[in-house]
Amino acid sequence: MLTQEGRPTIPTIKDVASEAQVSIATVSRVLNGNRRVSPDLRTRVLAAMDRLGYQPNAIAQGLRRNATRSVGVLIPRIHEPFFSTLAFAIERTLFASDYRGLLCSTEEQPGKERAYVDMLLTQQVDAIIYFPSITGSQPNLQRIVEREIPVVLIERSFAGFDVSRVLISNFQGGYDGAQHLIGLGHTHISVICANLESMPVERLSGVQQALSEARIDADVRIMNRGSDFETGYEAALEMLQRPARPTAIFALADSIAVGVLHAAAYLDLRVPDDLSVVGFDNISLAAYVLPPLTTVAQPIYAIGEAAVRVLLRQLQNPDAAPETVTLNTELVVRQSTAPCR
Amino acid sequence: MLTQEGRPTIPTIKDVASEAQVSIATVSRVLNGNRRVSPDLRTRVLAAMDRLGYQPNAIAQGLRRNATRSVGVLIPRIHEPFFSTLAFAIERTLFASDYRGLLCSTEEQPGKERAYVDMLLTQQVDAIIYFPSITGSQPNLQRIVEREIPVVLIERSFAGFDVSRVLISNFQGGYDGAQHLIGLGHTHISVICANLESMPVERLSGVQQALSEARIDADVRIMNRGSDFETGYEAALEMLQRPARPTAIFALADSIAVGVLHAAAYLDLRVPDDLSVVGFDNISLAAYVLPPLTTVAQPIYAIGEAAVRVLLRQLQNPDAAPETVTLNTELVVRQSTAPCR
DNA sequence: GCATTTTGTGAAAACGTTTTATCGAGCGTG
């Protein structure tokens, strides 16, 4: 197909219709296969499409159908291993159901998160998977709910919002990790976590519960930044140089734990002999770092799958009640923890 | 805005027009600000928009304007650290220019890559950033070029396609990494790389060039899989258990190098005393692993920025000639390499 | 003060689909 200037032009349903000598309605029908059309016309249309290399215009379809088969995916920081794995799981599951994901890395900046929500709404997404960063997320969620767009929250709840959620046993996970260290005889346990925007408080509460049950003072350090290596390194460097240094550190994210390992090495402390370290998440790296990291595993892939599954169910049946699925964490013991000497 | 059933309905430009007692053309004009409209009407329209909470429908705009302000981003495996960082850079730069990225993780599956290209075309993206996985990518690129959609290839070239590219000095990087090991006196150097789909051959060529100049036999192991920890671990485990074990391993991706470190530890070999390891990429993890990894750094963030910059230039000026920008790698010496004993 | 340009506004066409309403042909039924 060429315009008179010789530029290629993309064929429309109209072109197919005239090529096949049928009406555009007929073309549309063989395209969607929802109504009967006689065999000979069908083959004529198919042949015409093939000759012209026709591809339907999803934008036009979206406008007419009022559905785009796209879902917004709001995630704090795509470059962190945990989130990139989660994004991968979501993308893959959506793809399998012929939905596309609009991936938005909010970077925990309220402005960016807000802008992205706006964008998703104007973009007419059919649904939204939302991993909020708490501050400022509530009004965003409000706007989504007002538009009656199906939404599933990941690892977060908001009072007063009756929406679908995929949660994990953060409290139990925190509890289990701390218990593990307590069971090994540690009594001076430090906890490092990222800003509470990107970290569910329950995780921390679980830790504190376990510690208080064992009558151990909680030494918690909440860093005002994301869960990256640097964060863990800086926090640990400071903690490990105090006069009474901890014999164990519970990092509430694997990335932080890796930073801790690094700091320990820098200070010539051996893990796990001089220091036990427990992480959280079980990112794929955790098994490969030295020493391999004992960690509280999240079923990252399952979380992504569950989120999509819940969403699809809601899309099929818009009047269904919101659904909450809870997945369990599991302590994976590797070689970064040992009994306290 | 409510329908008679009480369901909320999203306000359109029409609603705004009747609310403000003007024509829809006027509303459109204050929306786009491209033509003059008298101050009092403007304020009336703005007020009406505000009252109704109007948000333009990007799908309708896309159909009418024949431009969607979205660009497709095709990337092999979003969950690998290198690619997730690259995706982050791209996403961030696009966002700053008010474009959205449709992130597609092709997983190096020809079928999925093809399906995603199809999807992007039907989705009417304005441009495409393409990190191909070689096999089967050529016909995909062909289809993109036929549609005259601006495209920029990352780290790849295809003979016969005159399209924009962002390249890095892969050959030089490979050469430099090998030179570093040679300079340290190593003569038994093994090389591990992922499948050549996801790895530019030039990188390997650079290594081989340096080795042959130094009259050292090349011992190359090409794994038929992606660049993950497991890959490096398995390859190294095998190589390091041979009778004549190498004194240095050049892993052509950091993720692989991390697997190598793990294998070395498993075999009780100390790095760098018993084995020197060089990586490639300089993912953020590289500095935090133990020992910190000597690696050939790619300017990952700059690559993403450059790709977007080139693309935007091409969108502004569709008749501009394709552009190629080449960025340099740089050897970063840390503590995983030492003189051969 | 008339002809001409400029300015602001609205009506309507267009973008590429899907879907509703319509219509004509074939066909058994009374």
Place this chain on the structure above:
DNA sequence: CACGCTCGATAAAACGTTTTCACAAAATGC
């Protein structure tokens, strides 16, 4: 043979915008 039915196909409306065109009013030039 008129009648109602079904079936297959088409014409046309609709989705929410932008933009072209037309037009009146106001501003400008002689």
